[in-house]
Amino acid sequence: MKIKNNILFGLLFILSSIQSFAEISTFASNLTFTNITSSSITLNWTAGGGTKRMVIARKSALPAITISTPTFNSSYTANSNFTLGESLASGKVVYFGTGTAVTVTGLDASSSYYFSIIEVEETPYIYYATNEVDTWKLDGNASTNSGSSITAPTIISSGPAIATVTDIDEMSTTISGSFANKGNGAGRILLLRPCNSTARIPSDNVVKQKYSYAMHDSIFGMTRDTSYWVSNWSLVVDFGDFKNFSFTFSRMPGLQFALDVFEYNGNVSAGTAVYNTTPLTFCTDAGSSGGSSSAPTIGATNLNFSAVGQNSLTLNWVSGNGTSRIVVARKSSEINAEPTNNTPYSANSVFGIGSNLGGGFVVYNGTGSSVNVTGLDSTSTYYFTVIEYVIGSGTITYASNLKTTSSTTTNGSSSSSTDSDEDGVPDEADDYPNDAYKAFSTGYPAAGYGTMLFEDLWPGKGDYDFNDLVLNYHYDVVSDATDKVVEVKYSFVTRAIGGSLHNGFAFQLDGIPASSIHSVERLGSSKVTGISYATFNDNGTEANQTNANIIVFKDAYDLLPHSSGFAFINVEAGAPNEGTDTTQIIVRFSSNGVSPEGSSATAIADFTHSIFNPYLIVGQDRGKEVHKANRVPSSLVNNNYFGQHQDNSNPAQNIYYRTSTGLPWVLDVTESVPYATEKTDFTEAFLKFAEWATSGGSSYTDWYQDLSNYRNTDKIFSGN
Amino acid sequence: MNNLKLLLLVLLTWQLTLTSCKKTEIIKKENGVSDAPSKFTEIKTNANFAWSTTKKIKIEYKPTNNDTRVSVLKVEDLNGHVYLKKLQKTSEKFSGSIEVPIHLKTIKYSIAGIQKELNANAGVLNIEVK
Known part of the structure; x- marks a missing residue:
């Protein structure tokens, strides 16, 4: 009887488990991310079979969901502000409800967040789908953007700088000083640390507060507030648009402090x-109340000018015996005043921006011997x-009596360099100095070659x-x-064929009508001779296309020799190096300044790299194109292929050439890189690729x- | 009754196997083993991921009124690799974009005798003569 009861109990347990699973027969799906900002992301999903669902968010990794986390029959408090939600599974509960969307706020900029959606039943107990099997959930991730509306300043504050320590009483002291030149940020933050420590770089978009001596105990006590610190021993003592500073600190006789000035844009106290990341750093004196220092006794000499142009010149000099010097420039006459001792001056090598002094502008302040x-x-x-000076203990002493002055005249427009083709671009800047219809040549990539790597079994995964x-x-x-595109010179180097299909290769110029192309010239022998799957317009572009499409070659197997005994070319370990083949094509937009009739010239501002849309033509089947992820196919693609096998394209939403998990069929690398040997999973050859991809491109x-440990050379073809 | 016992035994064995697999995975994660997929097919990305090794930088030239100069605007990296070169009237606006390697940190421009280095992660390169 006892055995019978145990069996019955077991059966009831199993049946109840099956029953609970049956209540949530489908899970949330179609998770998408929209309205991504530097601090928020909107999630939308299709609800599953639960009456409610919970969303857990975690920074940098998936929430650590297990069968017991979330806990059966436990409730959690959700808050769409990431910082306020209840902690769970190493993340935060950001949603609990019946809906299908949530906007999660309070996120860090430039960070990856992972989300798990778990269906929930609340009757008779709170039951989470993952209480059954921990993978019964929907995962996804997205990255916040950098908050590009605020960018880092590009010019940091600069010296000379002084900081003087003056005792107030036995317990406290005043540290005050200034520096010569503000940077170009909205403000700057001043950090205090011991002189023998390392500067700490403040993190972007983190709220910081100013230290004050009155709060001394709470800041330095066990419960200190980290908003006053950048890191241990790097205390926030000031921020704002300042150049002079003064604050009270604990008296520490004999100890010298370093001050770091970091330029910023945005608002420190608002966390924006x-x-x-480069500081202006200087140390305080050792605690005296300042004093005078001796003026330099030797002034700068031998002032001379070089590289004198219409709008610029370089001034050179031999320095005197000051620790530093300022250079003041004035148009038409010499400066009519001297610098004031103990006053730092801002310098800027662009005339008219530095501190005003004696009717001129300070164009240099430093320890060097030239300025452009x-x-x-x-x-x-x-x-x-040029005026020499010495920095003492809280003092600046200028040797105005030893100032040295020299003058020169800038060039006039008539002395500008030669322009042989008279197109307005001087010969030294003209890449085509004898062709009035051409002026500049800009490459992509800017240096060397990029690499395209294809899988050709689309719409099936390879x-x-x-x-x-x-x-x-x-x-x-x-x-x-006049900023018009004249021609584009393309060069393609075929390096390897690791598939049995006879593939052609072409590219589309997105948004460029075929009719706007003047001509297509193929240098050397044509690689499309005898092509059966395409016809051409008179200008050399492919016929029956809306955008300009240029077929580079009809079949890669025509280009490289194929040694017997090997299935493919230049991919199998131990295979002979069959060399490479180069195809060069010039696509002309105009000839001698004349564009095709009825078409307007193409501006270089409109001819960005994003219009270059390369693709495979698989197995001589014209309708079977393989493009990079989310690139639009040509007009001649066979739309019946979309959505077949592993392809998850959705032309209605402009989603192309991706699997359901986002995987592509083409990789485009901005440098010339080696490639994996035959049948080697790409992640085994390029060891950091998977982490880059899963991080959304941030790692x-x-x-x-x-780089070290980035590649497994045993898995990379070494032939070419 | 024997069939019922057999059914229970099979189900319990199945449940124990699953638990064992999960424990292995948890131990692996706790020991700091990378979570990066070991196969390409295990990679999961969101629909916005572009698989790109480059980033786009907008170029915004702010004109200077009443300045009649014309000079060459050049945008390059610190190795002298040129991303944009054009003739620029100082008094005319220009907007464009360039594509640079995603790991590039610093970019510089030169125009009218002025050279400046800027953060390549800023997204926008604001250029002006003064």
């Missing part, structure tokens, strides 16, 4: 400041005065060795003096470079 001054008027005489076709590419955009952004 973005910092330049810009922003000058042409055909104008400028006077430059083996992800990304070597079915490997080719390098580079192109130069040639423009004229290991240099994954393709040849």
